[in-house]
Amino acid sequence: MNDSVEVINAEALRILKVLEEMPFDACCPLTKEFAELPPSPGIYAVKHRTQGILYVGKSGSVKGRFKGGHKALGWAFMDRLNPDDVGIAVVTLELQWIRLSLQLEQIVIRQRLPPYNVRVN
């Protein structure tokens, strides 16, 4: 059991590292269709060019999640952030992690406490 907790923690920290270290220019830009986002299960971060991670979430289809509108983008708008300075980083989930997405997401959020997760939860 301890082993599995450690393995989940390690994977969550790996995901956080990828999300944090992804260069802003490699993030998906905000568009109407979010065509660059994967229509697959993943953990994502809404990032600002200089402020870093604003929000972390998960979805069975990251693309579908954003096409339906997203509260984090509403917060960014309310904060008068320039949409060109906001992007989305994604780590897609392999099969073995799909049923552990909630645990992974919660560990990532606890580690980073993204401002919009704190605001909306």
Next chain:
Amino acid sequence: MSPNDSLTDNRILESLPDDIQAAILTYARESGLTDDAVIEGALKYFLELDTLLSNEPSSTTEGTSLLASLPPTLQSQAVQYAEKTQIPAELVIELAIAHLLDPDSVTFDDCQVKVEQTSIAWLKQYADAKAVTAA
């Protein structure tokens, strides 16, 4: 056959957890679709397919796979998605239904069932499209 009848048999609905079944029935009532048409709609929504796709009957109801309950074109799209994403084809059904009921979920395990107005609105458009096709 009425415009909102589905060609998916009800084995999929019967296989779902009770709370998910109850949610599907609520969405069916809200959208004017049958419960099985809501499941078809969930797959089309998730796979980003044309709402008018695959109105032909299911190929078989004798197979053991739940996918066999779906119309052939929908089955084939689900299998293609599964191959591309490297997940079991049957898991696509769970991902699709969970996404319709709670876009912040991945599977039924973390699905917080609620009435998603965006999903209801999409299902109503789907019901209208089916009605136009059937007319």
